[in-house]
Amino acid sequence: MTSTAARTALDLTADLPVTDLEDLYRDLHRHPELSLREHRTAGKLAGRLRDAGFETAEGVGGTGVVGRLRNGDGPTVLLRADMDALPVAEATGLPYASRTAGVMHACGHDLHVTWLTGAAEALAAGRAAWTGTLLVVGQPAEETGQGAARMIADGMYERFGRPDVLLGQHAAPGPAGLYPHAPGLIMSASTDVDIVVHGRRGHGSRPEATVDPVVTAAYLVTRLQTVVSREIAAGEAAVLTVGRVEAGTRHNIIPAEARIALNLRTRSEEVRQRMLAAIRRIAQGECLAAGCPREPEVTVGDSFPMTVNHAGTDAAVAAVHGEVFGAGTVFDPGPAMGSEDFPVLALGTIPYSYWFVTTTPPGVWEQAPGDTFPEKFSAVPSNHSPHFAPDPATVLPGVRTLVSGALAFLSVA
Incomplete structure (x- = not known):
């Protein structure tokens, strides 16, 4: 039986302007910005949040963006996306490849911002279906490990409220359509x-x-x-x-x-x-x-720091993702050796869930050498590669993961 959170998430994203969001993704990919220089990216996100009805602040922790949508009594849920690109010369050959020499969104943060934008707009448009407070955070400087700490030091929680739960996700290699979760240690x-x-x-x-x-x-x-x-x-x-x-x-x-x-x-x-x-x-x-x-x-x-999911929080998100996307799409991959500064936002006490969204285009995955998942996983372009090119078709699923995750904790009518 599908939960109310899952049904509501599918309803709120049924008429999502996917083409518009895919255009936003391509635009962000064309214009990557290095850590603490994410001015254009932050402006794009802040503008969309204001248009959706969020109280919005820019310049938090340098170039960070915070949007707050108060919608009656209920929990406060924070959704976070990182915004910075890498000093990598793009070699994807995409028609929307980076126009900034030597700088590329080689880690998928352009996709993260797009997912966050779509989720914020969907939840704002469907606010009649839930109550609580939604905090949306566009974080700078994840690649250098500075951004989360800078936003905290700038009084983000004193200014906008302390959340009850934190949610975040990351684009990863793997056949598009999988949502790996781990109930404890997920990143090193x-x-x-x-x-x-x-x-x-x-x-x-x-x-x-x-x-x-x-x-x-x-x-x-x-x-x-x-x-x-x-x-x-x-x-x-x-x-x-x-x-x-x-x-x-x-x-x-x-x-x-x-x-x-x-x-x-x-x-x-x-x-x-x-x-x-x-x-x-x-x-x-x-x-x-x-x-x-x-x-x-x-x-x-x-x-x-190590990224260690709160078991109960992650179980709730993984369950709703399984309902939204179907059997076999959610699994425990074990901890990865990659790292994140997302846990800094938790202050050591706020429960959080952090998961992956696989984004390798079907054709690229099918043509990769090897007969097993590990062989193909090692062969396809991964994060920080100059060939890393997530499938734009993952825009809608990535929005749904955030929307359904948020609705697992907000008070749903």
Whole structure:
């Protein structure tokens, strides 16, 4: 038997202006903006919210947008979408590809904003069917891990009210039409680490008069690969990625320093601390072995918390999604190694549900090499790829996931 929330969600989205929303998605994709520069995107979202009847504020936490729709007594539900793009040169060949050189919506945040816009408009138009308060948040700077914290620091909850529940979703690779949920841990923590190796500058023809930080950095990069493989138990999940190595200015100059940028993905604070200790120890050891004139500088930078769904909250959303989209569309994929700053909005106490919406076009999925789901999943363009191109046909389903999720908590007539 279909719940009232599911039936109401289908009713409120039955006449959704899908073509208009798909046009909005393509427009946002053409005009990506980097973190804390999302002025045009924020303006588009804010304008649509005002037109739908929301009290709307811009500039929250920098470039964030908050819309509030008070509709009688009932819970306060917050729907969130992130707005920023990435410094990635697009290679999709789409007719609506990015017009900003070197910047692309390679993570689907343009789709997130579109989903949020459609859900806000549908719920506003159908406010006779529910009571409560709806908060709609367009968050900046998710990619840098700054946006949620900046909005909280700017007094978002003091100004607009503290929600009773938070809901969010993310575009993901996979055959369009699936809605993965996890009742607990769904995304990992992320930690950036920067290492500076100090050497002694000199002429490339006289290496004996120098201490070469490039060679030391090369040994360090190789040795760091043993942190996960030899220091983390096989039953634990962890990733260490060297994302950047920089050194030198000329072919024949041995530089004074080399810089290494790392990213860690962990699912427990214990493993995170163990990895950080190993990185410091290995960096010091390699620099000592090389005779570096100074100890290395190891700096812990930006970090994202683990995303851990409140089991009861996520179960309620997963149930209504199963009713709206049918049997087999909702499943538990287990935790991903990706990371989010969405949990920052929870302040450690507000229950939340965060889920995925698969967006790979059917043709792309069918043509991907491999016979199993994992093989195809690894073969199709994923988030942060210059080829990542979600199917615009997922606009309507992504709106319905948010609308039905909100109605699972709002008071439905």
